[in-house]
Structure formats: C-alpha cells, structure tokens
Amino acid sequence: MARIVMKFGGTSVADLDRIRNVANRVKREVDAGNEVAVVVSAMSGVTNQLVKWCQELSPLHDAREYDTVVATGEQVTIGLLAIALQTIGVDARSWQGWQVPIRTDDAHGKARVEEIEGAALIGRMKMGQVPVVAGFQGIGPDNRVTTLGRGGSDLSAVAIAAAVKADRCDIYTDVDGIYTTDPRIVPKARKLQAVAYEEMLELASVGAKVLQTRSVELAMKQRVRVQVLSSFEDKPGSMVVDEDEIVEQPLVTGVAYSRDEAKVTLRRVPDKPGIAAHVFGPLSAANVNVDMIVQNLGADGTTDMTFTVGKTDLPRAKAVLEEQRPTIAFEAMLADPDVAKISIVGIGMRSHAGVAATMFKALAEKGINIQVISTSEIKTSVLVGAEYTELAVRALHTAYGLDAEG
C-alpha cells in the first residue's frame, strides 16, 4: 500500500469523457489498496478564455480579481471529477485552495505556496476518501484567492504530496515520460526510467517542457518522488528522484536545446574592476535575465564581453545597454537572435573528466562552430548558430550513446 498524489493537467480533463477516464484511473489505484489524493487543472481552453476576458476588460487588471476569475476553472473540474468518482463507487470530495487550506504569499497571479495543512486531507485519505484538490490556487494572507502562475498545478501537486507525506506524486500529462532528448528531432530518443532532480532542473530550464522548474525545485527540496506519465496510455513513466535512487548513472543523461536566447556582444570594453557590475547591474534592474557569459581579454587593455539574454528581452536589453554606454564605454554592441543553446546534462559528469571533450569533438566533426561555452557541475552548454540546432542535438545524442537500439 502506498500513498499517492495523482495530478491531471488540462488536456487530461478536457471533457466529460476524459474526466470519466481520469476517474477510472483513480479507481484503479484505490482498488489496488492505495491512499490517493488527486490534483487537477482546469479543462483545457477554459483558463485561456477567462484570462482573455480579464485582459479585454483591462490590460492592467487587478491581479486579485484576475485570480478570483481564473481560479474558477479548477473549481469546476474538482466538482465534476468528484461526481465522476462517486458515480463509479469511489468515495471522493472536492477541495478548493482555501478549504485545505493552501496558504500562499500575496503575490496574486504568481503566488508562492507557503504552507499546506495536510492534516484534514490525510484524515480523509485514511478513511478511504479521495480528496480532489484544485491545482493552481491557494489563499493569500488577505483571505482572497491566489493563483500560482501558469503551470502552477504541477507545483500544487508536489506541494500537496509533501504535505500529506506521499510516497509518490504522479504527474499525468500528454507525454509518456522524460526522454533523452526531443523525440521530434531524434526519433531514436529513449524514455528515461529515472532522472535525478538536478538533471531534471537542467533539462527543464533548457527546454524540456514536461515539468515546470519550480515544481522540480520544490520536489527536490521536499524529497518528493515524482513520476511523469501519460494519461492516455497505460504504462510506467519516468521517475524524478534523488540521485541516490538511480542505480545506473550514465555520463550524460540527456541532450537539451533552447532557441529562446539571443547573443549580445559588447566590443572593446575597458578592462577595469567593476565593469561587469556596470553591465549586469542595470540589466538585472530592468528584469532582464542573463544566462551564459564569457569575456575575452584583449592585448590592449580592453575586453569583449559576450552573454545571452531571453530573446523576448533583447530589445529591452539593448535599450538598457545603450543608455549605460557612457558608463560602460563599449565601442560597439552586436546582437544576434539566430542562436541556439545546446546542453548535455548528467550527474555522471561530476565524477568523470573529459565528458565535455566528446561534445566539442562531435560538433567539430559536423563542422559546427561553437560561439560560447558555459559549464556547471552537471551540465555543459554551447551556443551555436540556430540553423545547426537539429544537427547538433543528433550528433551529441549519438556521441554519448543515447540512441535507442533497433
């Protein structure tokens, strides 16, 4: 017997038939003797409609009212799923965020979960009742409904799993697991049985959009074992767990890519102390996230600084830097949005040298020029021309022995 939190996203509850399908899946876990709580999103499309109404009334709408409106999507689903469960003989009841309660801060529209009182839910689960909890929502210190921001239902599920001390948090979605890379690019991509939290964080932040970064961070912090699996097929998914649980650790677990970044180069910046602060301080103040950074020292006391920013932030970044030009004193600013970041990720890289060398060699053999390199403990990323994205991903997938057999 295990205690399981099952989370179903919008496409899994898109209509009454799918809600019935979800109810059957829940019943199967209950019949197997497990204690089950369910977390659901809004029926797909509903949240978009609600958001659109708020925006049409006012682009600068009150985030507290936005939350009141948008949180209704999940409220509908929990009631309907509870009815569907009762109809097939499963004792169930719905829980809105304020009823649990799921306490958050007051950052309406993107609130952070601060505390979940798990006692009531645990009590019901022990009695054999299935709590059906609204994802994506909570209650703020002002006694008003808050939402956690897009993708917040995953976060709700992980937080609830931690609060009820669940053995596992199953995230049902429209993919059947986590792959070594994007199967649309590499048909030989393999589904991973298990991924470490740290790996998942790196994979998520560089483009594997299966699990929201914040959910993975929370799972890691609270040691919640997460499974990603398909709500439409009936087979095991991929576990996201502590690295100690992963028996066989390959050097590289996956290859990720992102086309969401743009490259900025500042030419001939005077190389003196504090210059990096002059560049990155104002960017940070303007909410521009900077990712990869390299600096090449020239012979003449100047330096070329290259870094990447989110592609959508590029115009703002350029404006900020132009404004700072008198202070930074660069000679020229070059911006290139046609780049892609390719990363290899694996906790095995910690204990093995030379992993990155294989990457550089594989890319060189395909004639792909590396523009920027950055490394962390379990990741090596390179920036290449955007047109090489697929070629680079395929080459690395093969080079690290990730291709599926047969």
Add this chain to the structure above:
Amino acid sequence: MARIVMKFGGTSVADLDRIRNVANRVKREVDAGNEVAVVVSAMSGVTNQLVKWCQELSPLHDAREYDTVVATGEQVTIGLLAIALQTIGVDARSWQGWQVPIRTDDAHGKARVEEIEGAALIGRMKMGQVPVVAGFQGIGPDNRVTTLGRGGSDLSAVAIAAAVKADRCDIYTDVDGIYTTDPRIVPKARKLQAVAYEEMLELASVGAKVLQTRSVELAMKQRVRVQVLSSFEDKPGSMVVDEDEIVEQPLVTGVAYSRDEAKVTLRRVPDKPGIAAHVFGPLSAANVNVDMIVQNLGADGTTDMTFTVGKTDLPRAKAVLEEQRPTIAFEAMLADPDVAKISIVGIGMRSHAGVAATMFKALAEKGINIQVISTSEIKTSVLVGAEYTELAVRALHTAYGLDAEG
C-alpha cells in the same frame, strides 16, 4: 445620499459589453454620492452549462459537488465586474459568499440564508469602495460552498440589503417594472409605481415572474425597499414597499393568471369528520401542493370535493388518491388540466366590500363560467376554462379601471 444595493441578473451581464454597461450604471450611482454594493448572477447560459455537466455525469450527483461547480458562474462575474469598475475609476472589489461571509444552512442546492455579516461590507462602502458580491451562493456549516437554488441571486441581494441596512435594493432585470397585468395579453397594462409586499407576493405566486417569492417574503420580513427596473433602459421602475408607503391605494392593483394548475374533483365522498384529512394528508405527504379547495355538501350525506394541484403534480396526485380510495371512499375522480386561475389582487380589498362582485359580473357578461372561487384578505381567485384566460384577464383589467389612458 443613500445606501443602495444594485442587483444584476444573467442577461444584464451576458457578455463583456453588458458588464461594461453595468459598470457605468454603478458609476452613475456612485458619482451621485451614494454608497453602493452590487450583487450579480452568472453570465447568462453559464449556469445551465454547468448544471448540464453535473447531470450528464450523474443524475443523482452529490449536491455539495454540484454547488462547488455551479457557484463558479457568479465568481467569474464578480471578478470581471470589479475589473470593469476599476477601469472606469470606481474603487471596487469582489466578494465570494464565503468571504462576506453569507452563512446558510446545509441544504446544498437550495440553501437558506441564515446570517450575513454586514460589517466588512459596510466598512468598505463607507470608505467609498463598491463591494461586488456573488449572488446565489453562501457558505454552509460544513465550510463548503452552498447555492440558494434558481433565482437565488434576488434573494442574495435582498438579504445583503438587509445586512448592510440599505435604503433600497434595486433589482435590474429585463423588464422595466411590475405591471397591472401581463402586457402581452393586455397592451393597455400600466406599470405600477409602487406595490405592497403582500400584493407582490400574491402577484408573484400567481404568475408575475419578475421577483422570486422567497425574495419578496424576505424583503417584507426585513422591511427592505425593493425597486424592479430595466438594466437596458434608463427610467424608474416599480417599488415594492410597505403598504404604509403607498399613498394612493386602488381597490385592485393587478390582475394575475396562472395556467400551471389542474382541477381534481372527488365525487360523492361520505361527509363525515376527518375526511378532508384523509384526502389532503396523503397528498401533502407526497409533496403535492394543493391550492384552491371547495366542498359542496349534497343532500344525501355525501359531498363533492374540488381542489387544484400543480399541473406537473397531477399524475402523482391521481396515483395517491387512487391508493387512498378504500379510505376516502369517493365514487369517482375527475381530473381536468385545462383550467386557468385568474386572480385580482389589491390591499384596498381589505377595507372595501363588494370588490369581488364586480369580478363575477364582469366574467358573467363575457359568458365565462366560474368553476371554483377562493378568496383571501387581498386576493380573489377564480378557476375558469383555460381557453378563457385572455378574455377573462382583459375583462377584469377594464372592469377595475386599470387600463392605461390614451
């Protein structure tokens, strides 16, 4: 300066344009220096969709889950209207039933309001903020969302008006007031400036579907002055008030009709004590409402009993009576669904004799046979053949001098 509760029904908030229109109406009252609270229904069509989903999943769905689902309709409207108000410079915030709180009993799906804490709303109104309150919903003793049953938003508005000690409760709807009779039958029907609570109760229960009976009862009990007016036109409506406020009291205020009743006659029932209890006890136990009752004593120690029941209850009533036949010992049961009840209503009838005589004369002149007569302090009703409905209503409207001039 006055304190006003404004209530807008589903058609008044059917889309964003209408919500903006409602916001403008509210702004006008605020700009005039009034303290305003608003109560709204769900956007029209929304509640029906939500109800349909619950019913499709299970005709015998859990009423608590039904309430969770259905209450979302109003929650969407309050958020959107609050945004629309803020956008035109009116300070506003939304209130869900549990936030006010609007405490009800635990009769989910048709809960009764037990207590509304008006303090928070009054505080906000005094600060110049407009509370936008979800109609139709409250919170039960089980800390779960309840709904008040169809038309419950009117009830919410009246209850909130009482709780905040409002000078007036304005019910905006798709008709512009209360008429002396149905204008579709009598084009010369006049809009009434004022109607007494008691009159409105009689008019509502016999077919004037403008205000829900429960709302009028509550308004009368709490002495809430109610105005019924159009949300699409800009003119005063009809006031529903204490009769002391009505200066000019006509003998008859209005003519109402109902085609929702059916006539049942039990022939040759033995005329002995307790026989009425044998007839009406079992009907009441079967939830069949009996309205008009007459009994004609025959010469032979038997009596004919005639009464009316709701047309939809007729099959049930017949089954119950057939079952009781050995006890009641009637000779024959006749049922006639083709009847209409025509009523004249007016508090002036209390102090004047002979008002009913005019009714009987007017109907006789048109050759309309009266099947049953029943009277109360401020109402006289007759049962006639259904095909005479319009003719009877027109004749009485003219006979009591209610026709508009010109």
